[in-house]
Amino acid sequence: MAFNEPEGDLVTGPPAIDPSSLPSTTILGKDTPFLSHGITLRPLIQSHFNDLFTNLCGPGTEHLYKYLPGGPFPDIESLTKHMQWLIDEPSCYAFSIFSADKTHLSNQTPQVDDSHKNDSEEGTAISVICLLNISSPNRSIEIGHVLYPPTLQRTTPATAAYYLLMKFCFQDLHYQRVEWKCNDRNEPSKRAALRLGFTYEGTFRKHMVVRGRRRDSAWFSVLDDEWKGYVGAALEKWLEVGNFDEEGKQKRKLEDIRREVQLKRIEFEADRVRGKR
Template sequence: MSVQTNRLDQPIGAALPDWTPRPRPPRSAMQGRFCRVEPFDLARHAGDLHAAFAQDREGAIWTYLGYGPFGDEAVFRDFAAATCCGDDPLFHVIVDGVSGRALGVASFLRIDPANGVIEIGHINFAPALQQTAMATEAMYLMMRRVFDELGYRRYEWKCDALNAGSMRAARRLGFTYEGTFRQAVIYKGRNRDTAWFSITDREWPALKAAFEAWLAPENFDAEGRQRRSLQEMRAGG
């Protein structure tokens, strides 16, 4: 049974009279103080990445990805050639600003210029990159491109709902949990319930200010330890 209502009484979304489709992300580097984030290049990055990932002896960094681990560099190169060189997902590499070595990857994917929506995914940080200022800065640089450079409205993060590390990271970086899609995916022969998170363009200015305060040189002591956490910055503490 349907209920008929006067159309004038029905709520509708906010008008966006000036909205236009947004550009697709460019293939250009993003330079920070601790790292550089640049589009994946098979010849330049594959060897470094395989070596960095191999430092995870147990292969734990691959648990919640639909591929890997790769014990052999040639196999990893074949995978990367088939997976990491396209436009969507658009893979980027996080390069150590000191050593110049590639230590991790992240990609823009499900790029939707018409609606101004883009997702960050395929995140894989080698042990040397995990829990470092480089890792946080890389995520900030990619957000800044999405919101400031390209003018997107929504930035998404999705992960296996059992991936506690990814869930913590999303919340630390300022993403808001939106819910879980049950039995959303089958990968590696097992079920995945997918947790959804997002940041919107309205939330970005305050979040950007917190990132920039956290990344400022004065927030780190002589040993490179943070003085105040990102969560404190976001709370205005």
């Protein structure tokens, strides 16, 4: 090796794709209904704003915005301004989560009629989830600015939304690192990251100022080889219909399935090294 040759593994494979170059008709989950559990992800557009206001705003929803940079939004105008900012922000690519399950809908009265809806849109926009800090040259991307209504939180479709977006990043956009960052005080978000298979990397102290308050940020990530090796497979096994009883309760925890998949992967590699495979 030459004295001045750069160190580190050589990066191979197709280049990462900036999601902003994709068509606005992109729909995640439509081809895997058995894993998406009735939800789809669609690029956020203005026609979604009214349904998002109905499901994410109003009395009793203030707590949803505790760790976000904006909100709560008292009217459709303020929500529109924030959602348009997500659409226009170069380092962000926002999705609406659609659901046809009425149990995910808010009981609030819509502020305007629904004549704005596109006939091709199945279900209702109930939530927002974003890709952030998009760095195609470095093949790194982040999942963040997640805004779930209480009706979606801690549900199987909520996990399905994360799975769809992670799969999209790794398998369709060819990223090699998917990040998760949250306020270090946000314990539910940190637990969610670990449950999904993200690895805790450390806490960046005094990382940001949000709404005039200092924020320490907990960093997590999943790498492409981890996704291929066990994280993606575990999510798919957990989301299979057979893993839920008639009442929709899980038969096996995601963490247990992931440990099993990871152990089998280790045993497979050991056998391969010994020449048994």
